[in-house]
Amino acid sequence: MKIYVPLDSAAVALGADDVAAAITSYAAKAGISVEIVRNGSRGMVWLEPLVEIEDAQGRRAFGPLSPADVPALLEGTLKSLGRVEDIAFFARQTRLTFARCGLIDPLDLTSYAAHGGLGGLKRALSMTAQQTVEEVTASGLRGRGGAGFPTGLKWETVRSAQASQKYIVCNADEGDSGTFADRMLMEGDPFSLIEGMVIAGLAVGATRGYVYLRSEYPVAIRVMRAAVDIARENALLGEDILGTGTAFDVDIRVGAGAYVCGEETALLNSLEGKRGTVRAKPPLPALHGFMGQPTVVNNVISLATIPVIFEHGAAHYAAFGIGRSKGTVTLQLAGNVKYGGLFEAGFGMTLGDVVTDIGGGTATGKPVKAVQVGGPLGAFMRPDKFETPIGYEEFDNAGGLIGHAGLTVFDDSADMGALAQFAMEFCAIESCGKCTPCRIGSTRGVETIARIRNGDHAAIPLLEDLCDTMRDGSLCALGGFTPYPVLSALNGWPQDFGVTTAEVTQ
Amino acid sequence: MSATDPTDDTLSRLIARHRDCEGPLLPILHDMMEAFGHIDEGTYPQLGRALGITRAEIHGVVSFYHDFKTRPNGHHTIKLCRAEACQSVGATETQSALFDRLGLTDFGTTPDGRITVEAVYCLGLCACGPAALVDTQPRGRVSAQSLATEVGA
Numbered sequence: 001m002k003i004y005v006p007l008d009s010a011a012v013a014l015g016a017d018d019v020a021a022a023i024t025s026y027a028a029k030a031g032i033s034v035e036i037v038r039n040g041s042r043g044m045v046w047l048e049p050l051v052e053i054e055d056a057q058g059r060r061a062f063g064p065l066s067p068a069d070v071p072a073l074l075e076g077t078l079k080s081l082g083r084v085e086d087i088a089f090f091a092r093q094t095r096l097t098f099a100r101c102g103l104i105d106p107l108d109l110t111s112y113a114a115h116g117g118l119g120g121l122k123r124a125l126s127m128t129a130q131q132t133v134e135e136v137t138a139s140g141l142r143g144r145g146g147a148g149f150p151t152g153l154k155w156e157t158v159r160s161a162q163a164s165q166k167y168i169v170c171n172a173d174e175g176d177s178g179t180f181a182d183r184m185l186m187e188g189d190p191f192s193l194i195e196g197m198v199i200a201g202l203a204v205g206a207t208r209g210y211v212y213l214r215s216e217y218p219v220a221i222r223v224m225r226a227a228v229d230i231a232r233e234n235a236l237l238g239e240d241i242l243g244t245g246t247a248f249d250v251d252i253r254v255g256a257g258a259y260v261c262g263e264e265t266a267l268l269n270s271l272e273g274k275r276g277t278v279r280a281k282p283p284l285p286a287l288h289g290f291m292g293q294p295t296v297v298n299n300v301i302s303l304a305t306i307p308v309i310f311e312h313g314a315a316h317y318a319a320f321g322i323g324r325s326k327g328t329v330t331l332q333l334a335g336n337v338k339y340g341g342l343f344e345a346g347f348g349m350t351l352g353d354v355v356t357d358i359g360g361g362t363a364t365g366k367p368v369k370a371v372q373v374g375g376p377l378g379a380f381m382r383p384d385k386f387e388t389p390i391g392y393e394e395f396d397n398a399g400g401l402i403g404h405a406g407l408t409v410f411d412d413s414a415d416m417g418a419l420a421q422f423a424m425e426f427c428a429i430e431s432c433g434k435c436t437p438c439r440i441g442s443t444r445g446v447e448t449i450a451r452i453r454n455g456d457h458a459a460i461p462l463l464e465d466l467c468d469t470m471r472d473g474s475l476c477a478l479g480g481f482t483p484y485p486v487l488s489a490l491n492g493w494p495q496d497f498g499v500t501t502a503e504v505t506q
Numbered sequence: 507m508s509a510t511d512p513t514d515d516t517l518s519r520l521i522a523r524h525r526d527c528e529g530p531l532l533p534i535l536h537d538m539m540e541a542f543g544h545i546d547e548g549t550y551p552q553l554g555r556a557l558g559i560t561r562a563e564i565h566g567v568v569s570f571y572h573d574f575k576t577r578p579n580g581h582h583t584i585k586l587c588r589a590e591a592c593q594s595v596g597a598t599e600t601q602s603a604l605f606d607r608l609g610l611t612d613f614g615t616t617p618d619g620r621i622t623v624e625a626v627y628c629l630g631l632c633a634c635g636p637a638a639l640v641d642t643q644p645r646g647r648v649s650a651q652s653l654a655t656e657v658g659a
Contacts, residue, residue, distance in 0.1 A: 013631050013646030045633035175628055177589030183630035208528075215536075215573050216585075216629050218642045251527070254536055257572030259627055273531030273557075275570040291528060333633060335594035340633025363595065372590055376627075406632065408591045419590065426589075426627065432570075 003034050004052040008041035008187050009219045016049035022067035032074055040188015042084050042102035043342035096328050097305045098344050101188035112191045120310030124199045125244055132203035133159050138314035140326025145299030146403040148392045157286040158204040161294035166206035168197050169297045172213040173255050173262040176375025178334040178406030182300035186220040190227035196303035201248040209250040212267050224252050259430040263476045264297040277432040278476045320346035325391035333359045335408035352386025366411040374403025377481035379488035416493035421449040423485040438479025441470045452497050521556045543578040579622040580615045582657040585639040588625050591632035600636045603650035621657050
């Protein structure tokens with residue numbers, strides 16, 4: 001029998017390797033013939049390690065599994081969860097970007113192709129560069145890394161630039177707490193990212209690509225490196241892509257633990273072997289990027305979504321979503337949440353639907369106090385904002401940002417004053433030091449919040465003023481967006497700072 | 507991982523492996539961390555000559571990134587996540603309990619030099635926190651006890 005045991009970091013963190021070892025050893029002892037496939041995660045982290053057995057009846061899921069459950073699993077006496085596709089959390093999703101994640105062996109290129117892989121690339125190979133860019137523009141895809149910039153527009157800028165060498169750089173340095181979609185995708189379906197990068201190369205005329213992958217993801221690094229080797233052996237990368245004579249190659253580069261390198265210009269400096277300091281824009285990386293050459297810098301999810309857009313056509317993709325937020329969003333339910341994991345669906349669900357209905361509220365069963373959307377630079381939203389639809393403009397209007405679409409849930413034991421102080425502390429630790437509002441402002445911010453929490457209410461206007469300076473004067477989102485969590489905490493939960501609502505709104 | 511002394515020979519080999527790639531410094535420094543357990547300042551002149559950069563530039567890069575150490579870590583390294591998602595499920599309390607258990611007052615290496623505890627900001631294990639990397643192994647829903655047991659403390 002074929003048994004799927006995820007190699008995904010979250011599954012491994014919860015004991016998947018021990019389960020795989022127990023299966024091998026029990027099967028050998030009991031004389032049962034098993035083939036273990038290490039797949040990606042299906043994204044339901046509360047059920048990990050989620051193991052699937054494939055036989056004549058199809059795939060049946062079991063989880064969360066411990067090594068002690070293995071004898072019953074192999075003897076057929078363990079109760080199954082049924083098919084993954086029938087589990088409510090999974091059944092409600094629209095899986096486009098993550099269609100194959102958890103379904104296939106991530107390093108089996110044949111299986112990848114059998115499940116729709118390479119279809120997008122083959123179509124792109126029949127198109128001109130300009131048509132390829134137009135297809136992306138028509139899909140309405142916007143950068144999933146956080147900024148939400150139209151991907152087609154960025155590609156067109158690079159395509160029309162004149163240069164002897166252009167680059168595709170994949171930003172796989174998502175350091176935002178509460179986000180893990182990039183990691184899951186790279187561990188579970190690495191070829192979709194590679195295929196997306198090849199299409200990007202064709203579209204803009206780039207022959208070289210880099211994946212800048214954070215060192216905090218050792219499993220993703222291992223899987224991506226293996227996938228690149230396999231892609232080269234099978235002409236998905238190299239001098240002669242799928243026999244067409246077109247060249248494109250990819251290198252995996254590992255970051256070194258600096259959060260700010262998730263910012264595209266800091267990332268480019270780091271890739272060049274320099275300190276990861278932010279560059280002033282303009283010039284845009286699209287015109288003056290890696291090694292001073294025109295460069296597409298796209299997030300993992302943006303690039304990994306490209307193949308499915310080409311496979312089914314831009315119109316199919318653009319039919320999902322609301323307003324100017326087209327397609328699907330890969331929501332990550334994190335923190336103190338009952339059903340944590342990855343949920344892919346068209347834009348437009350409300351925040352409350354996601355947290356309460358899909359996420360099941362808090363893991364502790366206590367009331368939800370706050371949800372931080374978009375990582376450490378995102379606003380803390382109160383339950384009275386739960387009607388906000390998940391969309392770029394919709395969140396902007398509600399004083400928040402979607403960012404990388406990670407949602408961190410807090411129960412009523414959270415101390416919002418401490419979290420605001422932590423936001424400034426994090427900014428101080430991770431600031432690259434290039435601009436003063438971020439470098440100095442974050443440290444003054446930690447001190448000023450401490451003053452307020454110690455009863456010095458005269459420091460409130462000072463903090464608000466400091467936040468204005470950081471927001472307007474910082475070079476990048478680290479200093480510029482840290483005021484979001486800070487001020488949203490202060491305005492939303494003044495009592496956690498020992499002050500009254502009236503004092504905040506003065 | 508035990509630290510060995512950087513020898514000119516090994517270093518030359520590491521440099522040769524990457525010197526022709528675009529932006530070779532970080533890949534070389536990563537390999538040096540892997541081979542020697544830390545980056546010795548004594549290697550800067552050789553590195554600088556090979557890459558055509560100054561000692562100051564190398565120091566600037568090494569000191570910028572959390573991953574590059576100028577001294578070896580303990581025999582085991584626990585990277586404990588202290589970011590928001592892990593905080594929401596008690597990472598701050600786990601951190602205090604772990605420090606108490608190991609006799610630490612802050613992140614760093616135990617007095618016997620065996621165990622290093624480092625802060626990390628997100629391991630992508632945000633739906634199964636508190637999370638940690640024990641050496642290179644991802645661990646979810648950790649407690650001070652589970653971490654201490656794993657590193658034999």
